Amino acid sequence: MRKQTILFDMDDTLIYCNKFFDLVIDQFADQMETWFNGYPFSIEEMKKKQAEIDLERVLVSGFSPDHFPQSFIDTYEYFTDLTGRTKSQEEVERLLTLGASVYGHSIEPYAYMEETLRELQGDGHELHLYTGGDPAIQMRKVTEAGIERYFADRIHITRHKNAEFLNGLIRAYGFDRRDTWMIGNSLRTDILPALKNGIHAIFMPVEREWAYNLVEIDVEPSGAFFTLTSLSQIPETIRGYAISKYASGS
Template identity: 25%
Template sequence: MRDFSDIKVIGFDADDTLWVNETYFRNAEVEFAKLLTSYETLNKIDQELYKMELKNLPLYGYGIKGFMLSMIEMAIELSDGEVKSTIISEILNIGKRMLNKPLELLDGIENVLKTLYSKNYRLILATKGDLLDQERKLDQSGLANYFHHIEVLSDKKEQNYNTLLDHLDIDPNEFLMIGNSLKSDILPLINIGAKAIHVPFHTTWAHEKVTISETEGKAYSTVSSISEVLKYFN
């Protein structure tokens, strides 16, 4: 078992680490594709929507609102500009339903936060996505009081983490990140000298997936559930 005795600050991802998120995007993609089957096959619509999302990331960033705009743009493109206003309206409704989803905490997360907080670890939340939506979810979660600092990042690359840790005066050697995404929550931290625990979620956006070669030789831990994290802090 890895030695985390030097750890003083523990960071947590939010979406699909604290609460369910990606499942709603996958369901929305299915709804969207069904709206446009008169123009293209389901599989092709799914592929093209993903390409559109990646193209728009630099403009809209991560989150439901950017996803909505990408769906609308994709509908216009696939229909050669002939998509009906009723379909555009339904696309907006798909997004609004996502934004109004009741929060679903993942099993065991509050106990983990409560236990680590009681052991005097400094806990921070480091997530990406739409600021308003993340604030809404955090408020509904009832978990905000466990965190000394909450940061909604535009992205989760090495520079983003370096800037955050510098701002909070945190030594990377004393920092541990816990999250579901190898690409966003694990590898960038390992690369800057911090530690990380990977807690896989059953659904992962294709953009967050990494190859075996990218993880080869990288020292991080993997647990099957968030509750298993506590075994490192007995």
């Protein structure tokens, strides 16, 4: 079997992420319900507005660490303007602190993370970590998850994770697209860019996905495109595809 180049997403592929955002959003909604008690708004309406604002910010500024806390402030100001309720700097600061707290949670790996990376490395493949976000925050996660030994200096972090950046990465490292894989949970930032760049893709859907990650796949795969439900399925899937591909001479 020929060596494959395998790019892994990190958040909600190797380690949990969205569930911590959901917990903080629930705390935000509870706080907003307390402050806006008596006004004709439900918790769900407040959460929907926050999600809309957060999505708009990410589309403009990418994975900046400021966008999530700021979405709390923007939502708070939207409802104070709507109701005429007095704005409070103390409340603003409280929301900023709450929003920023999402980046300090303990790392929780997905099942079979360690075993999967070890097996792929043992098969002789070259592993890369390709993740979106703030470099300092993402590197803290890498360190706490203990996965540096699998990726070494092959860790790529960007605030704008898209087809253009991936293409630049492929060209800069001279990846053979016929032997390159992208593995991740995001249709928008992992799978669609991979298919647009003519590399293999493995989609790892999660139970509760961030709306930002959900897009239509409108590209015909030129290579492999699998949907798997466990990291443990990845080594055999890649092994089986690579062996059958080269056995057939394609």
